[in-house]
Amino acid sequence: MRLQLFAPHNKKIQKTIAITGSKSETNRSLLLQALFPNIKIENLSNSDDGEVMQRGLAKSSGEVDIHHAGTAMRFLTAYFASQEGKQVVLTGSKRMQERPIKVLVEALQSLGADIQYEKEGGYPPLKIIGKKLKKSQVSLPANISSQYISALLLIAPSLENGLELELIGKITSVPYIKMTLALLEQIGVQTSFEGNKIKVAPKQKVEDNTLVVESDWSSASYFYSIAAMCEAGTEIQLSSYKQSSLQGDSVLAEIYKDFGVETTFSNNTILLKKTTEIKSEHLEYDLSNAPDIAQTIAVTCLGLGVGCHLTGLHTLPIKETDRLAALQIELGKFGATVDIDSESLTLQPQSNFNIGVAVDTYNDHRMAMAFGPLALKADFMVNDAEVVSKSYPDFWNDLKTLGFDIVES
Numbered sequence: 001m002r003l004q005l006f007a008p009h010n011k012k013i014q015k016t017i018a019i020t021g022s023k024s025e026t027n028r029s030l031l032l033q034a035l036f037p038n039i040k041i042e043n044l045s046n047s048d049d050g051e052v053m054q055r056g057l058a059k060s061s062g063e064v065d066i067h068h069a070g071t072a073m074r075f076l077t078a079y080f081a082s083q084e085g086k087q088v089v090l091t092g093s094k095r096m097q098e099r100p101i102k103v104l105v106e107a108l109q110s111l112g113a114d115i116q117y118e119k120e121g122g123y124p125p126l127k128i129i130g131k132k133l134k135k136s137q138v139s140l141p142a143n144i145s146s147q148y149i150s151a152l153l154l155i156a157p158s159l160e161n162g163l164e165l166e167l168i169g170k171i172t173s174v175p176y177i178k179m180t181l182a183l184l185e186q187i188g189v190q191t192s193f194e195g196n197k198i199k200v201a202p203k204q205k206v207e208d209n210t211l212v213v214e215s216d217w218s219s220a221s222y223f224y225s226i227a228a229m230c231e232a233g234t235e236i237q238l239s240s241y242k243q244s245s246l247q248g249d250s251v252l253a254e255i256y257k258d259f260g261v262e263t264t265f266s267n268n269t270i271l272l273k274k275t276t277e278i279k280s281e282h283l284e285y286d287l288s289n290a291p292d293i294a295q296t297i298a299v300t301c302l303g304l305g306v307g308c309h310l311t312g313l314h315t316l317p318i319k320e321t322d323r324l325a326a327l328q329i330e331l332g333k334f335g336a337t338v339d340i341d342s343e344s345l346t347l348q349p350q351s352n353f354n355i356g357v358a359v360d361t362y363n364d365h366r367m368a369m370a371f372g373p374l375a376l377k378a379d380f381m382v383n384d385a386e387v388v389s390k391s392y393p394d395f396w397n398d399l400k401t402l403g404f405d406i407v408e409s
Helices: 023-035 048-057 070-081 102-110 146-158 174-186 217-229 248-259 291-304 323-333 365-376 385-390 395-401
Strands: 003-006 014-018 039-042 061-065 087-091 114-117 126-129 137-141 163-168 191-194 197-200 209-212 235-239 261-266 269-274 282-286 307-311 338-340 345-347 357-359 380-382 405-408
Touching: 003 365, 014 395, 023 039, 023 048, 023 070, 023 146, 023 174, 023 209, 048 070, 048 385, 070 087, 070 102, 070 114, 070 126, 070 146, 102 114, 102 137, 102 146, 137 146, 146 163, 146 174, 146 197, 174 191, 174 197, 174 209, 174 248, 217 235, 217 248, 217 261, 217 269, 217 291, 217 365, 248 261, 248 291, 282 291, 291 307, 291 323, 291 345, 291 365, 323 338, 323 345, 323 357, 323 365, 357 365, 365 380, 365 385, 365 395, 385 395, 395 405
Parallel strands: 014 235, 039 209, 061 087, 137 163, 282 307, 357 380
Antiparallel strands: 003 380, 003 405, 087 126, 114 126, 163 197, 191 197, 235 269, 261 269, 307 345, 338 345
């Protein structure tokens, strides 16, 4: 599906949007519910990834196809490896079979897991024969995707002796690790995170508990981008959000002050208000703890004619696509000058844009959504726009609610 995007007639927007639950919290909560069935969950994400996770957890044998869902691949690898009596082949899309999983597989094997590669070593699909894992000590490189670490932490309370995890080197994506530990603590599991060591105590049963999933801060990022590119006085209210969020991407509230957007918290909602025009010509951010918002920030900077230097992006090349390379290509279509290396992106400021561009999305939901707000500055098209269903199926309809004119072409 190709969509053509046009700016709202009124660029001083005053609207309220309800955003679905966080994909990250949803998938963690679903795995915990599978281990401890008396847990209830409210405000689940309506994303494809959440649905794939639920379907995967419901299976005990045969093939489990998670399509493009990287979180599900990592979490289900750990889950099935620890489930005695379950035997599955865990697979995914062509791109998923190109995304490395060796570090997690080797960590689980060191705990006693029975996992074999069906095709190329180090990559899905995986043949997993569930076993009772009795070993309790494992180490991992600290600079890998936090999803590997969280996958191990989530199954830890169900292991006979719990888990002691040592992280080697400089830790990245700390907020996502802390999110996982906070959810464990909410269901009564004892944890500690001191220095480079994380300990999770075993727990056979948990009390009846309800986990309320906060709405997705990554999804909120696109509305911060819209507010930044709109006229002063724009107000966009989003629900349901907590000031004491578990999500690393909640750093948006601080970052977008630099773009003239103020955030007010009230009764589990946030109000984004454009108060001033951006004053900087060049912005720098270390996004080690929130790499998923890099695309949004880069596009916002393009739209506002400012430059940026974004670092801490070493996990982006192994996401749904190589996001650094994809950003360089797609920003370049608008005339931008973009330099990338293995962990950073530099955008030069520019004042004019090419129009009528067709943005490719690379099977990556965030490529589609990050560019959406740029319609405020230049008419363009988005190819394969339906990819947003991976995390935010209502995205294009919510942009229409804000006044964007979106036409299938």
